Amino acid sequence: MHRSRIFGAVFVLLVIQSLCISLQVPVSNASFEDPPIDPNGFGVIPYLGGWIELDCDAVGSTNTGAFLNTPEGSPDRLVNADGLQLAFLGSQQGNGLLQVLEAGFQSGCVYRLTVGLGISWRFPPASEDRLSIGFYYQDEADLHLIASRAIGPQGLSSHTLVYFDLYLAASGGDPAIGKRMAIGIVSEGQPGGFWVIDDVRVERWFAVGLPIQNPSFELPVVDPAVSSRLAYVDAWNHLDPLDxxxxVMVLDHLPDPSDRQVCYLADRPGNGLWQAMDATFFPGCSYLLGGLVGVWGQHGPSQMDMAMELGLCADQGQGRLDVGSIRVHAKGLVPDTLTECVSLLATVTEDTAWAGHGIGITIRALGNGGGYWLVDQLRLLELMPQCVPVANGSFEEPAIDPCGFGVVPYVGNWTELDCDPIGSTNTGAFLNTLEGSPDRLANADGLQLAFLGSQQGNGLEQVLHARYELGCVYRLRVGVGISWRFPPSQQDRLDLALFYQDGTGRHDIAVRSIGPAGLTSTRLQEAVLYLPAVKQSDPWLDKPIGIAIRANGQAGGFWVLDDVQLGLSQVTDR
Structure with missing residues (x-):
């Protein structure tokens, strides 16, 4: 069994386009209008402004450049081109276009690269040629590829651009965090053909991972000595309980040794699974569902035009309402190879029928029997388009001397509430331990984290420069772990709060309390607090935003904190 995995948190292929609010990351000369081409001249130039050109013809530059779209009525006019000009790229491997952007990769963000593609009318690429779109990060003078998607000429034309997407979810511990972003469009084929390119876009969202129970189908545990599969799946319900x-089944040669099982699904209508999640559709958010899908080589779907769906539904108590899905066709899939698929659900508004309803995930076969699908590693991300700046959100200030003790009793830009005001032993920052250490936080953002004593009265607070805005929803996210040596007790709690201040004092608006169950000293979990849309009558309207992380328990333990983020989305008019 093989997987077409590219980067730990990359979603590629088979994307359903939806209307989603996002933040645009600037791309220079995105539609190749610079330099402008003289309409009375030849109509083609061998260079592009704002892009690094990789050209196998270094002298003549015949493989990269821009051209004027042809007049209306021409057989090769691109009817949906953005602007007057497009780029061309020779199909030979070694040709490409690269651009280093001003933006850098941030932890907790999802990025989407979108490219409009066509093919030359006179010199189309060969059927086996491929074009790759990708994300890179810049480390000093070098560019490192971290995510890519290969696209063939099948389905492309010389008169209508087709848009392709590549998603990248960046999280703490990834080598790209803090580095400048770069994008690339690179040929992977033989000479003789030309790709047509236009309207390159990069978008960003601020993301939170929503917990799916048994997402990699590791439960129940299959004993290969007894059987290669079991006919039930923990934490999931059958769509067809009668038949x-x-x-779950064991597969050999999986690249991740901790992931040894997948879900198998007979290819017949109505057969499948669903799960109600401990989350609701929140106005102002979009939802990105991804997973690995393949066909079982020994028992693949008998007709290669068969299909299955990964979908989202709204759990309405009395039934389920399907709200979005991605349909995966068996045709083109390589047997025993899992391919990443993703679906982006449009931004939920306050008027959306499923706003406030519970989120459910469905896995459904659509075929007529005769084979089996394979599914693994499902993931659901909740996206917000904006973020309110939090000073020292990943606790990198003050910088700790790596040759010293590794701990400081204070945190820059935060108000520290410490039951030990003299020694400040309950609040501060520390260096993450070295790789291989039993208490290293593998997904920490940056080099440092904060610690917070578990006794009630300890806390970290910050009043932001931003204010609560009319019609906006907010989402406070904190990466949380526990001390390896001194974990909080099971009765202790950590409170996240959003507050405001006025002449009468400080007032909490929303509070969420979490316990240590499920938390570890090796990987941070996301704790999330939501605030509904601010109304005209709310007393916190136009007041500075206050965020707080407070201990609520007994002395003796320590919480670990990192990567504080405040998401923002406007859902009603101001």
Missing amino acids: PDVG
Whole structure:
């Protein structure tokens, strides 16, 4: 069994376009209008402004450049081109376009690269040629590829651009965090053909991962000495409880040794699984569902035009309402190879029918029997388009001397509430431990984290420069772990709060309390607090935003904190 995995948190292929609010990352000369081409001249130039050109013809530059779209009525006019000009790229491997952007990769963000593609009318690429779109990060003078998607000429034309997307979810511990972003469009084929390119866009969202139970189908544990599969799946419900044919099975040669099982699903209508999540559709958010899908080589779908769906539904108590899905076709899939698929659900508004309803995930076969699908590693991300700046959100200030003790009793830009005001032993920052250490936080953002004693009265607070805005929703996210040596007790709690201040004092608006169950000293978990849309009558309207992380328990333990983020989305008119 093989997987077409590119980067730990990359979603590629088979994307459903939706209307989603996002933040645009500037791309220079995105539609190749610079330099402008003289309409009375030849109509083609061998260079592009704002892009690094990789050209196998270093002297003549015949493989990269820009051209004027042809007049209306021409057989090769691109009817949906953005502007007057487009780029061309020779199909030979070694040709490409690169651009280093001003933006850098941030932890907790999802990025989407979108490219409009066509093919030359006179010199189309060969059927086996490929074009790759990708994300890179810049480290000193070098560019490192971290995510890519290969695209063939099938389905492309010389008169209508087709848009392709590549998603990248960046999280703490990834080598790209803090580095400048770069994008690339690179040929992977033989000479003789030309790709047409236009309207390159990069978008960004601020993301929170929503917990799916048993997302990699590791439960129940299959004993290969007894059987290669079991006909049920923990934490999932059958769509067809009367005659299900779905379960978990062991597969050999999986690249991740901790992930040894997948879900198998018989290819017949109505057969599948669903799960109600501990989350609701929140206005102002979009939702990105991804997973690995393949066909079982020994028992793949008998007709290669068969399909299955990964979808989202709204749990309405009395039934489920399907709200979005991605349909995966067996045609083109390589047997025993899992391919990443993703679906982006449009931004939920306050008027959306499923706003406030519970989120559910469905896995559904659509075929007529005769084979089996394979599914693994499902993931659901909740996206917001904006973020309110939090000073020292990943606790990198003050910088700790790596040759010293590794701990400081204070945190820059935060108000520290410490039950030990003299020694300040309950609040501060520390260096993450070295790789291989039993208490290293593998997904920490940056080099440092904060610690917070578990006794009630300890806390970290910050009043931001931003104010609560009319019609906006807010989402406070904190990466949380526990001390390896001194974990909080099971009765202790950590409170996240949003507050405001006025002449009468400080007032909490929203509070969420979490316990240590499920938290570890090796990987941070996301704790999230939501605030509904600010109304005209709310007393916190136009007041400075206050965020707080407070201990609520007994002395003796320590919480670990990192990567504080405040998401923002406007859902009603101001």
